[in-house]
Amino acid sequence: MGEVIVITSGKGGVGKTTTTANIGASLAMLGKKVAVLDADIGLRNLDVVLGLENRIVYDLVDVVEGVCRLKQGLIRDKRFEGLYLLPAAQTKDKSAVTPKQMQDLCKELKKIYDYVLVDCPAGIEQGFKNAIAGADRAIVVTTPEISAVRDADRIVGLLEAAELNSPMLIINRIRIQMVKKGDMMNIEDMTDILAIDLLGVVPDDEYIVISTNKGEPAARDEKSLAGQAFRNIAKRIMGENVPIMDLDIQEGFMVKIAKLFGLK
């Protein structure tokens, strides 16, 4: 029996979809059978980030309504063995499915897959309720901004109310130089407020923009720092004990180069 993990944030634009795609890809690279499920009906993106848009024939709503079988709706990823996508419908809206239907769908999926990752839409309305309905665990994504942390806090509250206890936190898009200068919230500030377990810290990485536009998850790239962070997160989800990446070292290296050229 697999596990259903919902990836949520409350606030939009913090990187839920990118996180879902990359954790999905990382878990698949580690030999797991993974289904990623786009719950953002009407504003689907996960298919684009994974570069699978042109393969969509059936979607989540078709599966739920019984237009096609579950197997027909699932798209096999072109690069990652064991990674499957169930895309959202674009021409419908959130009311096209009910939490009960999502629950049943998740139940079916976790019979077949080791991990089912649900990409939750922004907000706390119907789409959010659908997305968390079938989940066993939750991951809350936030960025080091007060607004994002505020929304994440609300989400943690709602998750606990829905009996999804002890959600895990991913801090996305952190810039260690700015944190050091005191221009950006640091990790401790955020874990203090949210008081949930830290699953990972993902540095701000230009490569993410490139990979998203190409439709290729960064997790595959050995050089990408963010990719490395996502691979570590996947290992932690599987229960391995991987220390949080020391982003300071990376920065230290850059400073060394700067020093070398006499810039500092």
Place this chain on the structure above:
Amino acid sequence: MTLNNNIEFKGTKDGLIIHLNESCEYEKLKEQLIEKLEHAKNFFIGAQIARIEGKSLTSNEESEIIDLINNRFGMIMVERTEPLEKTTACSTKEVFMGLDEGVTRFVKSTLRSGKKIEFKGNVVVMGDVNPGAEIVAYGNIVIMGALRGIAHAGANGNSNAFVSALRLQPTQLRIGKFIARAPDNSSYNPKYPEIAFIRDEMILIEPYLTKNR
């Protein structure tokens, strides 16, 4: 009263057709429908409803309306409305035969992501079709602009249908029962009109040049 135009009843030999205004919200439509039916309750008792047209409803909404018609107002729903078939296993006589001369819908705007046009005939779009938008037509599809979304011509099994566009760059192209998708890393973006059709059980795309015709 402003609510009159949102719901229209049309009489046909098969029964009444209820037409719902496409731009109106569902909740509003439902309210107005109840109001209208309540208004002439005795008139509608026992009436046969052939189908519901216009606004595309989700299955929940549709069953709610049908429930309303059947149970609350004592009318009879003759035939359940069915959305256009997605995969085509229709018998040949049902296939749309108006490829040369037949009903045609003109869409005079650009179709953005999330918009879906379904029509039991030919479709002409005077604008672009963006990624995430979808056209499903029983007949041909002509796009006077760029096709970047999904187009399905001959949707109920007519593989003689064609799709043409000034810029043919679809996410996915379907004709009859055939499906083709865009190559994964395509740098091929011709700047001339193209036409897609079925030949030898395959979707073929070629430049649309008038001098060849």
